[in-house]
Amino acid sequence: MKLILSRKGFDSTAGGTASPIFPDGRMVSLPIPDNRSTIRYGDIHCQGEPLGSLVTQLTRGKIHADHRAHLDPDLMETSLARLPGWRPLFGQAGAAQSHLRNQGVGAGDVFLFFGLFRPVRRREDGWAWVPNAPSRHVIWGWMQIAEVLPLDGGAPKGYAWAQYHPHFQWESGANNVVYVASPTLTLHGEDAGLPGAGTFKRFCPRLQLTSPAARGTTPWLLPDWFYPVPGRTPLSYHGKAERWERQGGTTRLDVVKRGQEFVLHIDDYPEAIPWLRNLGQWDYKNLVKRKGRLERLK
Numbered sequence: 001m002k003l004i005l006s007r008k009g010f011d012s013t014a015g016g017t018a019s020p021i022f023p024d025g026r027m028v029s030l031p032i033p034d035n036r037s038t039i040r041y042g043d044i045h046c047q048g049e050p051l052g053s054l055v056t057q058l059t060r061g062k063i064h065a066d067h068r069a070h071l072d073p074d075l076m077e078t079s080l081a082r083l084p085g086w087r088p089l090f091g092q093a094g095a096a097q098s099h100l101r102n103q104g105v106g107a108g109d110v111f112l113f114f115g116l117f118r119p120v121r122r123r124e125d126g127w128a129w130v131p132n133a134p135s136r137h138v139i140w141g142w143m144q145i146a147e148v149l150p151l152d153g154g155a156p157k158g159y160a161w162a163q164y165h166p167h168f169q170w171e172s173g174a175n176n177v178v179y180v181a182s183p184t185l186t187l188h189g190e191d192a193g194l195p196g197a198g199t200f201k202r203f204c205p206r207l208q209l210t211s212p213a214a215r216g217t218t219p220w221l222l223p224d225w226f227y228p229v230p231g232r233t234p235l236s237y238h239g240k241a242e243r244w245e246r247q248g249g250t251t252r253l254d255v256v257k258r259g260q261e262f263v264l265h266i267d268d269y270p271e272a273i274p275w276l277r278n279l280g281q282w283d284y285k286n287l288v289k290r291k292g293r294l295e296r297l298k
Contacts, residue, residue, distance in 0.1 A: 009115030018118035025202035034070030057126035083161040088181035088197035091167030136210040143197035146182040225271035
């Protein structure tokens with residue numbers, strides 16, 4: 001089994017800013033712009049927020065409701081109008097997909113999606129960034145893989161409900177793949193009590209990757225067990241020993257500036273299983289509201 005830390009959502013280059021954390025703790029990951037997509041920001045709702053007006057306010061009009069959005073990963077049924085049979089999806093292509101393939105990523109493996117987040121506040125003219133509040137890398141969603149769909153031969157039959165997705169819209173090409181979510185999250189054969197995909201509704205310190213003491217975003221503070229002792233394969237792209245440091249029961253990691261997908265082989269890190277379970281425990285109240293949708297996916 002593998003755990004994939006996957007960087008997704010707005011950042012300084014794609015979108016030009018961070019995604020918001022609201023005063024009540026709610027988080028919304030803003031999908032990056034994509035002129036090829038058929039989805040507009042004005043079509044998307046998340047956490048009760050219409051993304052068209054939100055993205056217009058936070059980018060000061062550089063991106064607005066009519067701009068097209070790369071809604072990927074697409075994890076929540078309520079984000080868009082759906083056709084029957086919809087399931088959460090995540091697409092990847094190019095060098096990032098080559099890395100996932102070379103790492104043997106497939107059914108049963110778990111993506112944890114993280115991105116750049118920053119607090120916002122309400123003003124008379126709408127939402128705005130809290131002055132001097134730093135941006136941080138935060139885990140905002142998850143997805144366990146049930147199916148891997150190569151799209152290099154065109155869209156497979158039986159997936160009419162998925163044709164809206166950006167990776168289905170692209171012309172057929174090598175290395176274009178879509179991952180379909182499992183109905184429930186299963187960790188080493190045990191039901192973790194969560195859907196196979198979803199978003200963490202509110203910010204919680206355990207979801208923050210960036211070290212609280214860091215000035216930038218890339219020094220991460222991780223649990224002690226992340227440290228790659230001899231016999232454990234390091235998190236992919238992080239094989240250099242100088243990137244890792246143990247600090248009083250935690251592990252500091254100097255994260256690479258580039259790269260979308262970082263793969264951890266859980267067979268080498270069994271401590272990852274209880275850690276994954278605990279990530280979602282605080283969000284169980286929101287899970288109750290999703291039980292009806294979860295049952296329809298089974």
